[in-house]
Amino acid sequence: MDEGRPLTALVIGSSDGIGRALVRRLSTGRYRVISVSRRALEATGVEHHVLDAASEGFRDELARVLGERAVDLCVYCAGVGELFDPTDLSMDARAARVNFVGLVDAAAAVIPAMVRRNAGHFIGLSSIGDGVSPEAPAYGATKAGASAYLEGLALALRPKGVFVSNVRFGFVDTKMAKSPVKPMMISVDAAVDALERVIARRPMVLSVPKPMSWLVGVLQGLLRARLWVG
Numbered sequence: 001m002d003e004g005r006p007l008t009a010l011v012i013g014s015s016d017g018i019g020r021a022l023v024r025r026l027s028t029g030r031y032r033v034i035s036v037s038r039r040a041l042e043a044t045g046v047e048h049h050v051l052d053a054a055s056e057g058f059r060d061e062l063a064r065v066l067g068e069r070a071v072d073l074c075v076y077c078a079g080v081g082e083l084f085d086p087t088d089l090s091m092d093a094r095a096a097r098v099n100f101v102g103l104v105d106a107a108a109a110v111i112p113a114m115v116r117r118n119a120g121h122f123i124g125l126s127s128i129g130d131g132v133s134p135e136a137p138a139y140g141a142t143k144a145g146a147s148a149y150l151e152g153l154a155l156a157l158r159p160k161g162v163f164v165s166n167v168r169f170g171f172v173d174t175k176m177a178k179s180p181v182k183p184m185m186i187s188v189d190a191a192v193d194a195l196e197r198v199i200a201r202r203p204m205v206l207s208v209p210k211p212m213s214w215l216v217g218v219l220q221g222l223l224r225a226r227l228w229v230g
């Protein structure tokens with residue numbers, strides 16, 4: 001990477017929550033930020049594009065927005081999550097499209113050019129809740145898919161000079177955190193601090209906070225045992 005030129009960061013899912021705070025943080029540093037979300041951003045001076053990550057043409061629209069520009073860093077923050085309502089599963093397919101298919105489309109739009117340059121960093125925001133979840137089955141399943149995809153990419157692309165990171169947060173204080181109980185919840189600022197560490201160190205996986213990840217790991221083991229017993 002040429003250390004002298006300004007770096008380009010693409011943040012997807014940037015009109016609210018962690019993505020919005022990350023755009024603010026990155027634009028005050030060395031990055032020229034391209035922001036993408038399904039809603040407009042209030043006046044920020046940042047280049048913003050309104051695109052729906054759940055739409056059929058998302059990958060091509062994103063590629064059109066980028067044109068020939070090299071992306072050094074892409075952070076996929078778009079996500080939706082609803083608690084389970086057994087009388088209405090209509091949001092589940094949308095969760096699959098935003099949390100998983102949109103992530104895959106974003107990777108398809110930016111990673112081949114990173115591989116050609118042997119440089120770049122792709123970060124996806126999965127979740128510590130990336131497993132079996134009776135409270136939010138679609139969210140857990142789509143995040144399990146996201147984690148497996150990101151970690152597979154991380155292993156496949158490291159030899160090509162491209163870094164992929166799976167960031168697994170527990171509860172972060174945004175509109176996404178809908179559970180009635182939110183143990184070990186962190187602030188949006190703390191989440192962005194963690195993302196800055198990921199950008200600097202480029203790990204394949206980071207779970208924050210770690211004790212929450214251990215706790216959920218134990219609960220997943222108990223749920224699996226319950227499934228096997230039948």
Ligand SMILES: NC(=O)c1ccc[n+]([C@@H]2O[C@H](COP(=O)([O-])OP(=O)(O)OC[C@H]3O[C@@H](n4cnc5c(N)ncnc54)[C@H](OP(=O)(O)O)[C@@H]3O)[C@@H](O)[C@H]2O)c1
Nearest residue numbers: 013015016017018038052053054078079171172174176177
């Ligand atoms: N908050 C948590 O507790 C938590 C924990 C673990 C992981 N995460 C993950 O972290 C990521 C960011 O979550 P957050 O807490 O910042 O949530 P958030 O505050 O709801 O922000 C999500 C962002 O994604 C955008 N978005 C949603 N659907 C989209 C679509 N179809 N196309 C483009 N953009 C779309 C949202 O736009 P709108 O504002 O228009 O909805 C918003 O800008 C998500 O993937 C989430 O699953 C969050």
